[in-house]
Amino acid sequence: MRQFEDDKKVIIMFLIPAFAFIFIFLLYPLIRTFYNSLFYILQNTNPRYVGLGNYQKLFTDSGMITAIWNTLIFMIAAVLIEVGLGTVLAILINFIKRGAKFFRIVYVFPVVVSAAALGLLFSLIYNYRVGLLNTIISWLGYNPIRWITRDSSLWAVIAPVTWRYVGFYFIIILTAITKIPKTLYESAEIEGANRWQKTRHITLPLIFSDIRISIIIAITGVTKVFSMVWIITQGGPMNSSQVLGTYLYSVTFQRRLFGYGSTIAVFIVIFGLLLVVLTNKLLKSDDDSGYGTPGM
């Protein structure tokens, strides 16, 4: 490409605004968070240096341990429900003609709606007095149930969060399926293959790499869960449904422990990076190079 004499000026002028934003509101705060994690800070005043003290606390703090443990369970559920159901629905919808568009519109809709609105919707659904679930149950002649208890709260938040994202993986897999050349199916039909055989021998092998990418996105995505859990349970009762994001919020902005909150934030960053590396390693095959941008 031909260059202008003042291209250098253009390059600088065009890059400055965007990267000023990125430096001031992303990179500087990130570095600052690492620094703050070495201090005891209550309500952003009088920092006291505590070295790695906050990090020692991290692994003895029962709230934090619950949050990590819940996040891991959440990840398994995310893979099974989000990617699993998304794949099943994408394969099934490919068998039908009438109504396919309608189903597609309905399945993707929850992905687009604010998690906060869906969170409020689900807290109404779970409500003891007027909730949809207890209404159905008493209509069937049983006694109402408390849906959000210490034992059940984690599942009460996993259900709506994973339900919401099924449509996302449905679309990813469906797009992959529509890219498979029709001729493959036609020749299989000539040889007398049925739906089941076509799915097993043509569709599944050809969408395998997309399933793998979906699994990576689903696992790394769990570290970002916040809104729905916050609105439905606020991480409670007694921390039983805490995930990393909600625990960070309650430590930092309710208990006002800014130093320890920073330590949790650092943990989330490192945990996220580890997951990207690990999932890429575990799920990598020969035909594609690594993929690692959570949330993308």
Place this chain on the structure above:
Amino acid sequence: MMDKLKKVFIKSNIGRIFIYAFLIFWALTTIAPLVWVLNNSFKVTDEIMDSPFGFAENLNWENFQVAVERVDIIRSYINSFIMSGTATILVLFFGGMAAYILGRFEFKFKKFFTTIVALGLLIPAFSTIIPVYDLMIKLNLINTYLALILPHTASNLIFAIFVLSSYMSSLPDSIEEAAIVDGASRFQIFTRIIIPMSRPALATVAIFSFLWSYNDLFSALILVSDRSVRPIVVLLNEVSSRYGVDYGLQAAAVVLTIVPIFLVYLLLQDYIVRGLARQGSVKE
């Protein structure tokens, strides 16, 4: 034996019925709760308690009136649109400029900038919020629109530059060269050629920047929680915690949030589906 059974099951219409049954079942997990909440939004709380399943016989707008008058939901709508809209415009503008450079120029420190963008994708809002909050306090910006616009612009810029620069680098060189021969400046090339040609990618970036910003409860709770500036997601959180027993109001708030999104979704669904399919950017 199993094979034979399978064949009967799959070849016949039973297979088709099963497929439809499952697809309809999953559609109902979305449709049923929405119909239920829509129905309840037209009943006052006492009515909901008496018969949570019964149909709202006459449309009672009281809940919506409370939502507008007492919790000021219109104000929150306006706040959301101002903040997410401004952030989106800034992202398109500055992101487009930076992407043009990173996608179509070769220069000394290019690697440095592309590395920053790649790293930026791995920085969650959780890890920057505390210093951003401090910064906003120092700048006296807490509970002003800028407190949310600035960090949202920064984090969406990363995604925008990522998507736009790869799109712009795929545009053919020849058009740009022809413009140079015609005596166009770099700025003219950018505004008159590159931007119009990148429209599909810009649309994707605009939709997802806006949606992500509009949906982000975490940062909004911390930076813009005051009634005068709070966006719609903060209002929903407020309604859920403060008006916990006013079920009618809660239902109305859900409906008032979901209906506009639904209309926009129907209009833009092709763009949205395409954007999602490119693994575009479902953040939270």
